[in-house]
Amino acid sequence: xxxxxPIPFQKKRKLRAxxxxxxxxxxxxxxxxxxxxxxxxxxxxMVGAILTQNTAWIxxxxxxRNLRQARKLSFRALRRISRKELARLIRPAGYFNVKAxxxxxxxxxxxxxxxxxxxTLKRQGMPKLRQxxxxxxxxxxxxxxxxxxxxxxxxxxxxxxxxxxxxxKHGLARGxxxxxxxxxxxxxxxxxxxxxxxxxxxxxxRVGKEYCRKIPCCAGCPLSRFF
DNA sequence: GCCCAGGTGGGTA
DNA sequence: TACCCACATGGG
Numbered sequence: 472x473x474x475x476x477p478i479p480f481q482k483k484r485k486l487r488a489x490x491x492x493x494x495x496x497x498x499x500x501x502x503x504x505x506x507x508x509x510x511x512x513x514x515x516x517m518v519g520a521i522l523t524q525n526t527a528w529i530x531x532x533x534x535x536r537n538l539r540q541a542r543k544l545s546f547r548a549l550r551r552i553s554r555k556e557l558a559r560l561i562r563p564a565g566y567f568n569v570k571a572x573x574x575x576x577x578x579x580x581x582x583x584x585x586x587x588x589x590x591t592l593k594r595q596g597m598p599k600l601r602q603x604x605x606x607x608x609x610x611x612x613x614x615x616x617x618x619x620x621x622x623x624x625x626x627x628x629x630x631x632x633x634x635x636x637x638x639x640k641h642g643l644a645r646g647x648x649x650x651x652x653x654x655x656x657x658x659x660x661x662x663x664x665x666x667x668x669x670x671x672x673x674x675x676x677r678v679g680k681e682y683c684r685k686i687p688c689c690a691g692c693p694l695s696r697f698f
Numbered sequence: 699g700c701c702c703a704g705g706t707g708g709g710t711a
Numbered sequence: 712t713a714c715c716c717a718c719a720t721g722g723g
Binding site: 525526527529530533534562563564565566567568569570 | 717718719720721722
Binding site: 519520521523524525526527528529530531565566569573608609610611612613614617629631632633634672673675676679680 | 702703704705706707
C-alpha cells in the first residue's frame with residue numbers, strides 16, 4: 472500500500488541555455504513545423520513585421536487585406552501612396568499614423584539600398600545588413616530580426632515578448648536583460664541555423680499563445696517537464 | 699469597461 | 712543608462 476505522505480516541496484529547477492535544443496525538440500514534437508512567416512511574399516512579410524508591433528496578429532491581417540484589396544501591397548505602390556491614405560488602409564492594426572510613417576521610412580530605405588529589389592538586399596551579409604535595418608526609423612531589434620529571418624533568409628534569432636515571458640519565468644534569465652543580451656543567450660546556445668531560428672521563434676509564439684497568456688500557466692504545457 | 703496584443707522612439711533624470 | 716510615456720485598434 473502506498474504511503475500517504477505529503478509530496479515534498481520541490482524547488483523549481485532553472486532552465487539552462489544548454490537545454491534549449493531539447494526545449495525546441497519538445498515544442499516541435501507537440502506542435503509540428505509552424506511554416507512561418509504567415510505571408511505570401513518577402514515584401515508582405517516585411518510589411519507585416521512592422522504592422523504587428525505591439526499588435527494582435529488578427530488586426531494585422533485586416534490591415535494587410537485592406538492593402539491587398541487596394542493593390543498597395545508592393546514596393547512601388549508603397550512608394551507612391553500618401554501617408555494619409557496609407558494610414559486609412561492600415562487603421563485596423565492600430566497606431567496607424569505611426570505605422571504609416573514607419574512603412575514609408577522603410578520604403579525609402581528599400582529605395583536607397585536596393586531600388587526595391589529584394590534579391591539584391593538578400594545578397595548582403597550579416598551583421599551589416601542588421602545594422603542597416605536598425606538605422607531605419609521605426610525598425611527596432613525585434614522587427615529587424617523578424618525581417619532578417621522571415622523575409623531575407625538570414626539567421627538572426629528573434630526575441631519577443633513571449634520569449635521573455637516564458638523563459639524568464641522559468642529562470643533562463645532574470646527578465647530585465649536587454650534585447651541584445653537575450654539574443655546572445657539563444658545565439659550562443661543554438662547552432663547557427665536559419666531553419667532552427669525560424670521555427671523555434673514560431674514555436675515560442677505558439678506555446679505562448681496557447682499556454683502562457685496568463686500567469687501562472689503550464690497546465691498541459693509541453694514545456695512543463697523542463698522545470 | 700478593462701486588459702492585452704509577435705514594439706519603438708523621444709524625453710527626462 | 713534606465714525609466715516613462717505616447718501611439719490606437721479590436722477581441723476576450
